[in-house]
Amino acid sequence: MPIPSAEITLTISRPLGLVAIASGKKHPQAHQALENAGFRRLPNGVFTAPLADSQAARATASALVHHAHEHGATIITSSRPYLGDIGTEIAARLPGTWSAELEIYSHPLWQEDLWPMLWEAGEIYRALEDHRIPFASVLKNGTGTELLLIERPGHRSGYLLGALTDREQEDPHDDPTTPHSIVLPADPGLAAHAVTHTFLPAYxxxxxxxxxxxxxxxxxxxxxxxxxxxxxxxxxxxxxxxxxxxxxxxxxxxxxxxxxxxxxxxxxxxxxxxxxxxxxxxxxxxxxxxxxxxxxxxxxxxxxxxxxxxxxxxxxxxxxxxxxxxxxxxxxxxxxxxxxxxxxxxxxxxxxxxxxxxxxAVPGGPAALSAPSPRLLTARPAPLPAPRSAAAHR
Structure with a gap:
């Protein structure tokens, strides 16, 4: 089934109200439909409309349907809460000081910007390889750690979390030091617990x-x-x-x-x-x-x-x-x-x-070993990663 050339994903945010994210090869048409329908564009690229006034919200939704049809954009209603909120809620529960920022990859090619930075060869790698990922939340702790959070494709709930890095790295398929991505539950508290006690120690x-x-x-x-x-x-x-x-x-x-x-x-x-x-x-x-x-x-x-x-x-x-x-x-x-x-x-x-x-002395490992573990060295030279572009602001 072909991917629509202009797509609008609708979701709900407690603080923002109705949230819309435009994507597709002709995403500017989706942007125009949202603007004509009265949505307000935020600095991170998402569009919002208030839900406090039910009558006004119904009028906005009706206008969106009209303008989306006029501009050839397909509307998708998501059953998940706004990922920007989920990322922020998880970040607030992690040890230390963390922030979360939503990035939007409106054009299908823009998600490829993640490849040089993705330190992963598991499920999140395959998700980016096989599915359209129009947006993600990047969690940062201010000391160089960056984590990529996406909705788990093919599932009605749950998320995938993997590591981003600007270091030189081996092919993640061959490098035994690569940290594996993790499936997170929908509940932000349980998700943060899994990140804290499972993913970060492995990272x-x-x-x-x-x-x-x-x-x-x-x-x-x-x-x-x-x-x-x-x-x-x-x-x-x-x-x-x-x-x-x-x-x-x-x-x-x-x-x-x-x-x-x-x-x-x-x-x-x-x-x-x-x-x-x-x-x-x-x-x-x-x-x-x-x-x-x-x-x-x-x-x-x-x-x-x-x-x-x-x-x-x-x-x-x-x-x-x-x-x-x-x-x-x-x-x-x-x-x-x-x-x-x-x-x-x-x-x-x-x-x-x-x-x-x-x-x-490996973090989280035993303090005393009977013998050194086998070498993890690989023969493959480390390629230089391509610079990561600021996709969120396109």
Whole structure:
């Protein structure tokens, strides 16, 4: 059955009255019908009409039917309450300070803006893939957490909740750290309880594991290049057996290694500090790892000047890529890499202690493990997500 090219979804809101949301490829026609019928458009894109005066409400409804027919728009009456209210009621019951904002994806293509941001491969992923989703509520806590709430397609009640992220991520179908979406009941109180006690703990574990994988993946890249460099220095030959001509070539290889190592070590500097704050060696079977974690924290402290310098320079370096020669770009990274080389070597030496302690420190997990859990690393490189557009204001 074809989707109407212009559609008006009607629902009820306690504070707003009658709420109308326009969608479809020809959604401007639905907008015009609503305006002609006397509906008022709010900043988030929904249209409202008061219900306090029953006679006036009947007149507005009659006018809407007339103008919708005139503009070729189909009217759908929803049995669910306004999703904007549901999102706000759930947000008010979550721990901490949360807000909820309704986003409208009037054109069918606009819901595709969610794909790069959706950290999910379960039911909410399939819902966006197989169904028209003209609106959603985005819940935010002000510290970077964003959750997507939609009406559950194919069901008369209930909702789906999944995580949004602006991080680099693996294909959610293949990444074992992906947090799974959850089905929420229609009651906002029960829904908030499920989010608080089921979804958010799983979400925080997923963030922890993703941070850990980013650090371990970075260290593996550095270790491989470091071992290659060391083998060349020890043998006096390149990996293909060709002898090194002179000692200056060694210096060049070391600069190249420092350049590449810095690119990976940035992930350690970005993600490792929060992981280290959660580690409690005394609560694990390996309390002797405390010394290694102290060395790792000191290595991060010693890298702070280089990290600050990189962050100060990064904006300029990215904003003028055409005017900055490639060799100068490499030279900057190489200098930073050489400055933190002792810290990098400390991380390589103590990476096993870090990994088992960070795995034992996963939020909501057991404080003590008999052995480290299997690695969650995947071989697939992380694609860069496309920027998310402000679909709610289109």
């Amino acid at each position: 925080h574990r997923a963030l922890h594991n993703q941070d850990l994988n980013n650090v371990l993946r970075a260290l593996e890249r550095i270790r491989e290049e470091h071992q290659t460099l060391q083998a060349i220095k020890d043998s006096g030959r390149y990996s293909d057996g060709v002898p090194l001509g002179n000692s200056r070539l060694i210096s060049g290889l070391e600069r190249d290694f420092a350049d590449h190592a810095w690119l990976s070590y940035r992930d350690v500097l970005e993600h490792a500090p929060i992981l280290l704050t959660r580690c409690r060696p005394a609560a694990t079977p390996w309390p002797e790892d405390a010394a290694a974690l102290t060395r790792l924290r000191e290595a991060l402290d010693h890298s702070q000047d280089a990290w600050n310098e990189w962050n100060d320079l990064r904006h300029d370096l990215y904003s003028i890529p055409r005017t900055l020669p490639a060799h100068e770009w490499s030279q900057v990274r190489g200098q930073l890499g050489l400055a933190v080389l002792p810290a990098i070597e400390t991380w390589l030496a103590d990476s096993e202690a870090f990994e088992r302690q960070a795995r034992a």
